[in-house]
Amino acid sequence: MSPEHRSEHAHPGTGTYLAVAAVLLIITIVEVGVFYVPAFKPVLAPVLLTLSAVKFGLVVMFYMHLRFDHALFRLIFTLPLLLALGVSIALMFLFGAFGLGH
Amino acid sequence: MTHAAAHYTSTGLDNKKLAFWAFIGSECLLFGSLISTYLVYKGRSVSGPTPHEILNIPVTSVSTFDLLMSSLAMVLALAAVSRGDKLWARFWLGTTAFLGLVFLGFQYYEFTSFVREGLTIRTNLFGSTFFTLTGTHGAHVAVGVLLLLTLLVRSFQGKLGPEKAINVEVTGLYWHFVDVVWIVIFTVVYLLQ
Amino acid sequence: MVVYSGALIGFMGWGVWAHHMFASGLGPIADSVFGATTMMIAIPTGVKIFNWLATMWGGQVRFTTAMLFAMGFIAMFVIGGLSGVMHSSPPADLQQTDTYFVVAHIHYVLFGGAIQGLFAGIYYWFPKMTGRLLNEKLGKLHFWLMFIGMNLAFFPMHFIGLLGMPRRIYTYRPELGVETMNLISTIGAHVIAVALLFFIYNVWRSWRRGEVAGNDPWGGAMLEWTIPSPPPDYNFTVIPEVVSRLPRWSVTHMKAIPEVPPQPIHVPGGSYWPLVAALGIIGMATGAVAHTLWIVLASGAVLIFSIYRWAFEPFEV
Known part of the structure; x- marks a missing residue:
């Protein structure tokens, strides 16, 4: 890599990768576990959505190196992601998936 | 892929990587709309089978685990290629591709058993949106496996030195993105019935 | 300003599309949201139009054929934009859906807007592409015939539509009272056809014997004229x-x-593999439409094969 590629340094080491994998694994086990526990039924949706958002963030930040990489990459990923999220919410709102409008 | 990766760009960033991030950004919108379509039509099927009758959580949990581990293998492959470790590079690239194939095998099993139980893409709204969403994701996994096998072949040809690590890195970006999409699908489609 | 407005229109364009479907019963929320976005998208569009007008105001306008087409574009696009804003109100839209009013609107936007813009570009850059200028006299004849023809053809459609004639239906009842206006429309369509014949003749003649353009026939400001x-x-x-x-x-x-x-x-050599890859995609789509699996698989193989040949093609010619 030539010197101007200043984004290419500082990838995390194997230890971090393994730690992230362990956390991902634990969260997945917790998710499946929560799914089978009847007591969690009322809070199932928020709990699961939060857990999967954490997993999403971990993979994107550490495995895709976005935490250490150039701000432009962060921008070029985060903006469409937020747009997709907005479109998703808007579509569900428009088509009455939240029990409104129909 | 044949010319040197490191050349001058006005942003100072590798243009291959920038292009891949832009591509992944647009993929967010593709999967965002497919997931929304699934959610919008959730619970509106007039006939069965419905999600909680048919979705197999234990099996899908295993395939989710498989895909998460493939992401781990992928970052280890990138680390091995970057430090010029050919043997481990081949091992981890092969492992990632293998885990991707295992995931596809799980999906093949899932799809065929659903069809046997009477859920096809034509059966109801659930079938249409479910197979379109997970099928598109599976197609992405298949493309990722092709990319990984290509890298593996290039490595065996002796053409995947540390100077080509960017090719592994962008393949990794794609692979991890496919993984995070599955993280969302697993939660939204399988667990939140 | 024009670029920011364009970007804004691009973004807002994602949120207006359902104004084509008000009549399909989307429900009050969807109708209001898409009606509001459709009205709002007129604001950046208006900014663009005032910008173009101000640019002409500040410049020294020469009435070349390219300029005439550009000005015709602005004028006709404004008319199309005004009837467009009318569609954004769901109750009015329900009256206009599937009538000739919509046909008038789309043609003022697409023909008055896009097609005239394309012709302005063709007259402007033809000398850059071929080295010869298009004939101005024939060009002006083409412009005026087409301009008159399009207004004859499309303006009466506003009234025909509001009087109740549905689109995509070729017969109508005499008591609707739209015969004269339909006749005018038909005449206008033929005037457009004649205008296009002049254009085709102009291209054919100028390509071979047109005035030699040189680097910069217009005194343009941009780099292509160097x-x-x-x-x-x-x-x-x-x-x-x-x-x-x-x-x-x-x-x-x-x-x-x-x-x-x-x-x-160093100019990279041409490659046929992108073309072969595109043929593979066409084959896959055709096979899928025809429900024939082997065509899909074979074309998919062609696609993957040509992508590999493309990716690993030597960079040197």
């Missing part, structure tokens, strides 16, 4: 350094571009 017409394969002998927004008009801000390349320019 290089020969038609441009060499490599375009610029060196990468031009630009400081001003109108580089040709502010000589002090632009470095001279040498006539001959100071060093050999």
Whole structure:
């Protein structure tokens, strides 16, 4: 890599990768576990959505190196992601998936 | 892929990587709309089978685990290629591709058993949106496996030195993105019935 | 300003599409949201139009054919925009859906807007592409015939539509009272056809015997007019350094571009593999439409094979 590629340094080491994998694994086990526990039924949706958002963030930040990489990459990923999220919410709102409008 | 990766760009960033991030950004919108379509039509099927009758959580949990581990293998492959470790590079690239194939095998099993139980893409709204969403994701996994096998072949040809690590890195970006999409699908489609 | 408005229109464009479907019963929320976005998208569009007008106001307008088409575009696009805003109100839209009013609207936008814009571009850049100017006299004849023809053809459709004639239906009852206006429309369509014949003749003649253009027949401000017409394969002998927004008009801000390349320019050779890959995609789509699996699989193999050949094709010719 030539010197101007200043984004290419500082990838995390194997230890971090393994730690992230362990956390991902634990969260997945917790998710499946929560799914089978009847007591969690009322809070199932928020709990699961939060857990999967954490997993999403971990993979994107550490495995895709976005935490250490150039701000432009962060921008070029985060903006469409937020747009997709907005479109998703808007579509569900428009088509009455939240029990409104129909 | 044949010319040197490191050349001058006005942003100072590798243009291959920038292009891949832009591509992944647009993929967010593709999967965002497919997931929304699934959610919008959730619970509106007039006939069965419905999600909680048919979705197999234990099996899908295993395939989710498989895909998460493939992401781990992928970052280890990138680390091995970057430090010029050919043997481990081949091992981890092969492992990632293998885990991707295992995931596809799980999906093949899932799809065929659903069809046997009477859920096809034509059966109801659930079938249409479910197979379109997970099928598109599976197609992405298949493309990722092709990319990984290509890298593996290039490595065996002796053409995947540390100077080509960017090719592994962008393949990794794609692979991890496919993984995070599955993280969302697993939660939204399988667990939140 | 124009660029920001364009970007804004692009973003808002994602949120207006359901105004085509008000009549399908989307429900009050969808109707209101898409009606509101459709009205709002008129604001950046208006900004663009005032910008174009102000640009002409500040400049010295020469009534070349390209300029006439550009001005015709603005005028007709405004008419199409006004009938467009009318559609954004769901109750009015329900009356206009599937009538000739919509046909009038789309043609003012697409024909008055896009097609005239395309012709302005063709007249402007034809000399750059071919090295010869299009004939101005024939060009003006083409413009005026087409301009009159399109207004004859499409303006009466507003009234025909509001009187109740549905689109995509070729017969109508005499008591609707739209015969005269339909006749005018038909005459207008034929005038457009004649105008296009003049255009085709103009291209055919000018390509062979038109006035030689030279580097810059218009006194343009932009970089393409610094290089020969038609441009060499490599375009610029060196990468031009630009400081001003109108580089040709502010000589002090632009470095001279040498006539001959100071060093050999490497232009990558052409490749057929993208074309083969595209054929593979067409084959896959065709096979899927025809419900024939082997065509899909075979075309998919062609696609993957050609992508590999494309990716690993030697960069040197």
